[in-house]
Amino acid sequence: MTGRTASDGPDASGAPARGNGTARRRGRPPRTESAGTRDRILDTAREEFALRGYEKTSVRGIAKAAGVDSALVHHYFGTKEQVFEAAVEVAFAPVLTARNTVLEGPLDEVGERMTRMIFGLWESPVTRAPLLAIVRSAVNNEIAAGVFRRLVASQLLRRIAGQLDAPDAELRAELAAAQMVGIAMIRYVIKVEPLASADPELIIGRVAPVVQRHLTGP
Amino acid sequence: MTGRTASDGPDASGAPARGNGTARRRGRPPRTESAGTRDRILDTAREEFALRGYEKTSVRGIAKAAGVDSALVHHYFGTKEQVFEAAVEVAFAPVLTARNTVLEGPLDEVGERMTRMIFGLWESPVTRAPLLAIVRSAVNNEIAAGVFRRLVASQLLRRIAGQLDAPDAELRAELAAAQMVGIAMIRYVIKVEPLASADPELIIGRVAPVVQRHLTGP
Numbered sequence: 279m280t281g282r283t284a285s286d287g288p289d290a291s292g293a294p295a296r297g298n299g300t301a302r303r304r305g306r307p308p309r310t311e312s313a314g315t316r317d318r319i320l321d322t323a324r325e326e327f328a329l330r331g332y333e334k335t336s337v338r339g340i341a342k343a344a345g346v347d348s349a350l351v352h353h354y355f356g357t358k359e360q361v362f363e364a365a366v367e368v369a370f371a372p373v374l375t376a377r378n379t380v381l382e383g384p385l386d387e388v389g390e391r392m393t394r395m396i397f398g399l400w401e402s403p404v405t406r407a408p409l410l411a412i413v414r415s416a417v418n419n420e421i422a423a424g425v426f427r428r429l430v431a432s433q434l435l436r437r438i439a440g441q442l443d444a445p446d447a448e449l450r451a452e453l454a455a456a457q458m459v460g461i462a463m464i465r466y467v468i469k470v471e472p473l474a475s476a477d478p479e480l481i482i483g484r485v486a487p488v489v490q491r492h493l494t495g496p
Numbered sequence: 497m498t499g500r501t502a503s504d505g506p507d508a509s510g511a512p513a514r515g516n517g518t519a520r521r522r523g524r525p526p527r528t529e530s531a532g533t534r535d536r537i538l539d540t541a542r543e544e545f546a547l548r549g550y551e552k553t554s555v556r557g558i559a560k561a562a563g564v565d566s567a568l569v570h571h572y573f574g575t576k577e578q579v580f581e582a583a584v585e586v587a588f589a590p591v592l593t594a595r596n597t598v599l600e601g602p603l604d605e606v607g608e609r610m611t612r613m614i615f616g617l618w619e620s621p622v623t624r625a626p627l628l629a630i631v632r633s634a635v636n637n638e639i640a641a642g643v644f645r646r647l648v649a650s651q652l653l654r655r656i657a658g659q660l661d662a663p664d665a666e667l668r669a670e671l672a673a674a675q676m677v678g679i680a681m682i683r684y685v686i687k688v689e690p691l692a693s694a695d696p697e698l699i700i701g702r703v704a705p706v707v708q709r710h711l712t713g714p
Contacts, residue, residue, distance in 0.1 A: 417632055417635045417681075423685075449698075468635070473671070491706065
């Protein structure tokens with residue numbers, strides 16, 4: 279959809295290209311160039327949002343760090359809110375594809391599968407940055423909180439709840455998520471010991487039964 | 497200790513007094529005046545930190561809103577970090593006095609007592625503001641995160657852990673706290689439904705057994 283545009287050529291800023299070590303080449307075909315530029319903007323946006331939070335990040339700042347013109351960022355993604363949503367959506371891509379892995383299999387092990395999936399996201403540097411960006415931003419900004427509600431509540435929790443055979447399935451999914459959110463806050467965001475340095479397997483062993491209980495318990 | 501100082505008289509700013517409807521009276525004895533002013537500065541600081549978070553709040557802004565000179569704020573509390581710590585400490589005062597209530601009584605009901613105590617803090621408007629201030633600030637600022645670690649981890653969790661007869665008592669206390677922190681995030685900060693509007697007793701009924709399990713379970 280965004281394969282070819284007027285501003286799709288080498289940018290006028292003259293700033294050096296950034297991210298993934300991909301230098302921009304003038305001779306590349308527009309489609310490839312477009313995909314590469316779009317990805318680089320997204321990578322940069324994630325870093326900026328994670329570092330500064332939603333409010334202090336500007337489209338201009340993202341553009342500058344990515345070595346492109348602000349107009350190109352707006353062209354690809356729209357408003358700052360839409361850049362943010364696109365930037366953090368990648369954090370949930372594994373969740374949404376993994377949800378089948380989470381929900382397939384015995385229901386009495388769904389707690390462990392969900393716990394491992396969420397821990398995997400936080401332990402991986404690739405997804406930890408956008409998750410930090412979401413948390414830092416959603417806590418302080420209503421627009422970013424709205425993105426969190428759409429991505430987490432609508433896309434992730436509602437699908438998990440849909441698999442539970444209980445009238446309060448959504449509340450159950452949220453209580454389970456709350457346990458994970460709280461651990462993420464204490465371990466990865468505020469870094470309180472001993473939880474911050476505890477072995478992931480130890481924590482999973484404690485948390486999975488609780489998540490299971492919230493989802494399928496009495 | 498701060499009963500009488502050079503800057504303890506009526507302030508020079510001429511701004512109207514704020515908070516609790518206490519108008520400043522020139523004829524009041526210094527000690528009373530001092531206590532009233534100190535409290536008003538603390539109330540204002542809590543509101544400002546809760547509204548703006550740590551980074552965007554300034555001692556100058558707090559002083560202005562409280563109708564006093566910045567020097568007086570520094571005189572009473574010291575640096576911005578110390579103003580913040582004093583402002584949020586009030587949120588933990590009930591916790592620290594309530595800790596005996598939490599820890600006295602049967603150990604197999606400690607989960608419910610802890611859950612009710614934390615919920616009480618979040619449901620009360622008086623303590624919700626400083627709690628929001630702590631969370632919003634700690635997530636985005638390392639200095640504020642340090643205050644959180646000192647107040648929550650050292651003062652609250654370590655005391656709870658001290659009552660548990662287990663080698664991993666601190667980790668247990670943190671996992672229990674994580675459940676509460678996550679619910680606070682989802683219910684009070686990001687406000688995801690249905691948890692945001694659910695009846696407190698319903699949530700307590702779900703959460704207390706989990707907190708209990710973390711603290712004293714196998």
